[in-house]
Amino acid sequence: MDAVALINGQGSDERAWQGCDWLWQQPETGLHALCADAARIVVVAPHPDDEVLACGGLLSLAAADGLQSWVVAVTDGEACYPDEAWWTPHRLRDARRHELATAVSALGIGAERITHLGIADGGVAQREAALQRWLRRHLHKDDLVLAPWRFDGHPDHEAAGRAAWHAARAVGCARLEYPVWAWHWMDPAYAHIAWERPRLLDISAGRGAKQRAIAEFRTQTGDVEQLQSPPILPAHVLARFHRNHEVYLA
Template sequence: MDAVGPRIEGQGSLEADWAACTWLEALPVHDAASVLRDVRRLVVVSPHPDDEVLACAGVMQAALAQDIAVHVVSVTDGEACYPDAPLWPAARLRDARRHELATAMRLLGLDATHVTPLGLPDGSVATHEAELAAQLAAQALPGDLLVAPWVGDAHPDHDAAGRAAQAAARGRGIRSLQYPVWAWHWLDPRAATGPWPGAMRIPMSRAAQARKHDAMQAFATQTGAVEGLDCEPILPAHVTARFRRAFEVLIG
């Protein structure tokens, strides 16, 4: 996650309310093996370092367990997340967040060879959307499953990355799915219906949940577990709670 837009303000929807959400509970459950059937490589498009772990750590682990190649396209370095924190300028954040991502990947059984950092400017992915779509299309292989943010996530970088991934998937004739991140903040868990007719819940084992939680904690700049951060972190406890569930959601 990173600097957010006007729909992402305040505390947002609490996980306790999501736990009682009838439309979320009613989403069909698909095991990871069925979602990954016939997939040769899982490609996760991540707008900022941490989005791939928050949304897809369980699916990535399931792919590895099935000997499916996993690759993360890290679109930006998340260097603009604290523009008003003098001790955390963009250059320092860029280095820190790349290191955090590398640590998180190791905790999930991956390494630097599984990540392609594109270095597009944080907060301005939309102005590079065509470039991103072209890069994703150039990297696509037959049998890929491309997983990217929901195009309605309400963060401009997420929405642009989702659109670029959809364009690349259509152009190369490969399958794609989407994941929500900021949607959990602003969607109404008390609504009668959800916005995703093709969504599914994918359960995680306790071991996979534990590894995901450890990987989430690797993003210390985002959770606030660093010195000199004199503002609210991007991932306080009430936000990370939304990603400590026993399942992940993908949108078909």
């Protein structure tokens, strides 16, 4: 099954995920244990919004605890609406950079903690080796790298995840993976086969900040003028990121 097929349609209903007892009965991991004494959290995000959808709660809690975070925006997500006359790639690039800055601000992170690499949206796999080299030059041994699950079902996510995994391994820093589109295409009944050791983080204290940050991505939720296409993040997708827990994969 190709990536487009994986992320089309309604996907797995959030009620089915809430009924996945195996997942939610996993022991919780506290923020300090999850971050493993890291001096800095580095979030590798293939598109602006992935870092907030998957890790917004953790980033908010970390900011409140005084832990420094750095967001690496691999692409600008400018190809999300290819058939739009008004929302051209150029306009989307500017809008999504602004949305990301305001979103991380809602989490307590300054816009100066964002690095935009400007790789073409949809073209991360073609630049995977270069991305890996760039990360190896900029990561530190005491970083915790958060990157997409390498089997997330979107080619940009998987390529960014692979590059981050190999770079973190080469540098010797801690790493965790986060799912985004896997919540859509995966059958909750088989999550125990795909995810051997999921780590649950209670983000109740940071959930409000995360929701405010998600709301900043108006181009993705459809809360903008002159958008004719269905939004990338409709209500049934956003429901998967309204939880009191985030899931990370070791």
